[in-house]
Amino acid sequence: MKLTYLEAGLGEIDADDRFFQLLPGMADALLMRSVARLGIVEPIHLQLRVGEESPAPRYRPVTGFRRLQAAAAAGLTRIPAMLLPRNWDDLQAYRWLVEQRGALRPFSPLEASHAIAALSGPLSLSREEILRTWFPLMGLAPNPKLFSLYAPLRLLEPELQSALAADELAMETAGAMASAEPAERLAFWQLSRTLRLGKNRQREFWLLLSDIERIDKASLPQLLAQPEWRSLLEEQNLTPSQKTDRFKNLLMTRRYPAYSATLARFESLLRSAKLPPELHLRPTPWFAGEEYTVDFSFSTPAEFTARLETLQEMQARGLIDQLTELT
Amino acid sequence: MNASRYQPFLPDRLYIEEAVQNNPWTTRILARLSKAERIPIPDQQALPPAPAGKNILLSRQRGPFLRYCPGTSRHICCLYHNLDIAAGCDLGCSYCILQGYLNVPMTTLYCNLDDMFIELDQVLDSHPDHFYRIGTGELSDSLTFDHFTAWSSDLVNYFRQRRNAIIELKSKNTHIEHFISLPHDRRTVVSWSVNAAAIVASEEPHTPSLAERLEAAAEAQAAGFWIGFHFDPMIRHEGWEEGYHEVVEQIFRRIEPRNIAWISLGALRYPPFLDEIIRDNHPESRIFLGELLPGADHKFRYFKPQRIEMFARMYRWIKAHGQETPVYLCMESDEVWRKAFGWSPGSSAGLKRFLDERVGG
Numbered sequence: 001m002k003l004t005y006l007e008a009g010l011g012e013i014d015a016d017d018r019f020f021q022l023l024p025g026m027a028d029a030l031l032m033r034s035v036a037r038l039g040i041v042e043p044i045h046l047q048l049r050v051g052e053e054s055p056a057p058r059y060r061p062v063t064g065f066r067r068l069q070a071a072a073a074a075g076l077t078r079i080p081a082m083l084l085p086r087n088w089d090d091l092q093a094y095r096w097l098v099e100q101r102g103a104l105r106p107f108s109p110l111e112a113s114h115a116i117a118a119l120s121g122p123l124s125l126s127r128e129e130i131l132r133t134w135f136p137l138m139g140l141a142p143n144p145k146l147f148s149l150y151a152p153l154r155l156l157e158p159e160l161q162s163a164l165a166a167d168e169l170a171m172e173t174a175g176a177m178a179s180a181e182p183a184e185r186l187a188f189w190q191l192s193r194t195l196r197l198g199k200n201r202q203r204e205f206w207l208l209l210s211d212i213e214r215i216d217k218a219s220l221p222q223l224l225a226q227p228e229w230r231s232l233l234e235e236q237n238l239t240p241s242q243k244t245d246r247f248k249n250l251l252m253t254r255r256y257p258a259y260s261a262t263l264a265r266f267e268s269l270l271r272s273a274k275l276p277p278e279l280h281l282r283p284t285p286w287f288a289g290e291e292y293t294v295d296f297s298f299s300t301p302a303e304f305t306a307r308l309e310t311l312q313e314m315q316a317r318g319l320i321d322q323l324t325e326l327t
Numbered sequence: 328m329n330a331s332r333y334q335p336f337l338p339d340r341l342y343i344e345e346a347v348q349n350n351p352w353t354t355r356i357l358a359r360l361s362k363a364e365r366i367p368i369p370d371q372q373a374l375p376p377a378p379a380g381k382n383i384l385l386s387r388q389r390g391p392f393l394r395y396c397p398g399t400s401r402h403i404c405c406l407y408h409n410l411d412i413a414a415g416c417d418l419g420c421s422y423c424i425l426q427g428y429l430n431v432p433m434t435t436l437y438c439n440l441d442d443m444f445i446e447l448d449q450v451l452d453s454h455p456d457h458f459y460r461i462g463t464g465e466l467s468d469s470l471t472f473d474h475f476t477a478w479s480s481d482l483v484n485y486f487r488q489r490r491n492a493i494i495e496l497k498s499k500n501t502h503i504e505h506f507i508s509l510p511h512d513r514r515t516v517v518s519w520s521v522n523a524a525a526i527v528a529s530e531e532p533h534t535p536s537l538a539e540r541l542e543a544a545a546e547a548q549a550a551g552f553w554i555g556f557h558f559d560p561m562i563r564h565e566g567w568e569e570g571y572h573e574v575v576e577q578i579f580r581r582i583e584p585r586n587i588a589w590i591s592l593g594a595l596r597y598p599p600f601l602d603e604i605i606r607d608n609h610p611e612s613r614i615f616l617g618e619l620l621p622g623a624d625h626k627f628r629y630f631k632p633q634r635i636e637m638f639a640r641m642y643r644w645i646k647a648h649g650q651e652t653p654v655y656l657c658m659e660s661d662e663v664w665r666k667a668f669g670w671s672p673g674s675s676a677g678l679k680r681f682l683d684e685r686v687g688g
Contacts, residue, residue, distance in 0.1 A: 128375065128377055128378065128379060131377055132376060142376050144376070211615075256630070259618055259630045262632070284623070286630070287630070288621070327631070
């Protein structure tokens with residue numbers, strides 16, 4: 001393989017042709033300043049257009065999309081470039097690109113998503129072929145689940161892609177959001193920012209909300225517009241953490257009504273028992289078993305007697321019977 | 328009867344491991360699938376990762392065929408033995424546990440049945456006082472490939488001669504043609520997984536209909552086989568009470584209680600990792616929208632009072648047809664047994680005894 005060095009005129013390069021771009025994005029200020037001061041230091045890679053009636057612009061960019069943008073902003077007219085062999089077709093050029101890029105570090109999920117789109121779209125490769133041949137070139141395991149997870153990510157809005165790239169959005173949540181309607185995912189992202197949800201909470205809330213949407217046959221914007229939900233989210237006197245806890249309670253009540261009713265009944269009985277802070281009474285998680293656990297602390301015989309009397313009083317008032325009937 | 332929606336599975340491609348290429352059970356399959364492409368491979372490591380189309384791997388079982396059913400911790404299990412002659416299924420039911428358990432990209436049929444029979448002889452002969460209930464329906468459907476394997480005939484013939492074991496062929500399918508005429512000495516239970524009509528339609532779309540399954544069950548009854556039914560998984564859905572009650576009534580219209588070996592009940596349950604798999608593989612399904620919560624064994628199950636309600640009603644509907652039919656719960660606690668049925672076998676050993684006695688163990 002032989003690459004040819006050349007000084008290419010910017011007007012000869014079709015900067016709008018993004019076929020080879022693995023991760024869409026804009027040149028940042030640092031790169032802009034650097035190119036303005038020093039010019040393009042590392043040559044970009046170009047593919048010669050062949051067999052077309054209107055040959056200008058002559059070249060398609062293969063690498064260096066941000067440098068190209070910075071060069072145009074800096075007013076450069078010619079930039080250093082390496083020309084890929086002219087007998088290479090798009091597939092060979094793409095393979096070279098993926099090998100070069102994959103040799104540095106594994107593809108990010110977003111890069112993989114764009115590569116999958118190019119390979120399965122214009123390059124017409126099968127899922128099986130992409131998994132078997134191209135995923136290892138990207139530094140990825142040939143795992144069909146990864147394929148399914150990554151493929152739709154490029155459909156996310158730029159804001160969500162940025163959040164994913166910045167590790168502010170959980171990968172699994174992003175994958176699930178990518179298959180939702182744009183209005184749904186933007187509504188969720190707004191909610192996530194309002195409540196300042198971490199990645200684990202994002203995933204948990206997305207799942208709960210998706211289920212509630214299907215149970216209630218309502219869209220996420222419709223759910224969030226409900227007066228009770230909206231007033232909680234607009235409440236000014238709660239911290240994001242307090243809002244998050246209360247909002248989760250709303251979601252759990254809607255998603256698991258029978259369990260939530262039992263939990264509410266249990267909490268009501270506990271309130272009625274007026275237990276001192278030194279005495280704790282717990283059911284099994286999710287009321288999966290029929291047992292209750294009691295623990296208490298004491299430091300004097302009088303305190304010990306008082307705790308036992310509290311429990312006996314619960315029994316005398318019928319609260320123990322009511323608790324055991326709950327499970 | 329309407330034309331069946333079910334299409335018998337016929338593979339496009341057979342990957343054949345070197346170790347079983349000349350095996351008589353392989354030869355039998357090849358003779359019945361003359362149109363399928365044949366690809367010899369040294370072993371399953373040579374399989375492509377995600378081949379398109381309908382594929383079958385003909386393989387050698389390298390581990391034991393016979394294993395205790397894994398059951399689940401802190402629950403009463405029936406101490407069943409699984410006979411793993413196949414792994415994978417073509418029926419594609421939305422709730423199927425196999426979606427998360429198998430790590431081979433296609434259904435595998437273990438063709439070294441000669442080794443299996445030697446293993447069975449060794450195990451059954453060395454424990455003559457132990458009664459074994461054995462089934463092939465754990466990692467696959469017992470009959471769904473039988474139209475081209477005919478392995479049911481080998482199993483019925485083998486267990487006919489055993490006094491301390493019984494084989495259960497557990498299926499949603501109707502391929503009974505290879506064993507229905509064979510002598511069996513009531514050492515075979517032919518059982519069907521059944522579900523409410525709405526669930527069969529929405530969650531088991533590639534299976535024979537309930538009516539077809541019951542027709543096959545009636546034929547097996549007429550041939551003198553023990554019959555079993557498994558309401559597993561029971562799924563709460565709109566109209567579940569009428570749906571399940573109707574299936575019970577249909578069963579007892581066709582099958583006599585004295586011929587029913589057992590009826591099992593199990594509510595939808597699955598390990599946490601399967602939740603995501605079901606959602607991915609069957610996004611149109613609504614089964615994961617139930618009140619499924621982690622249990623003591625960490626599996627998702629319906630909220631306990633809901634399970635008890637389902638089991639109690641089923642028990643009442645079944646027992647309305649007489650006390651003879653044994654009904655048991657699959658993977659439930661002593662507490663749920665007591666609250667749903669009013670009694671409990673108390674332990675896994677107690678449940679084993681209850682079921683063994685029914686079929687002469």
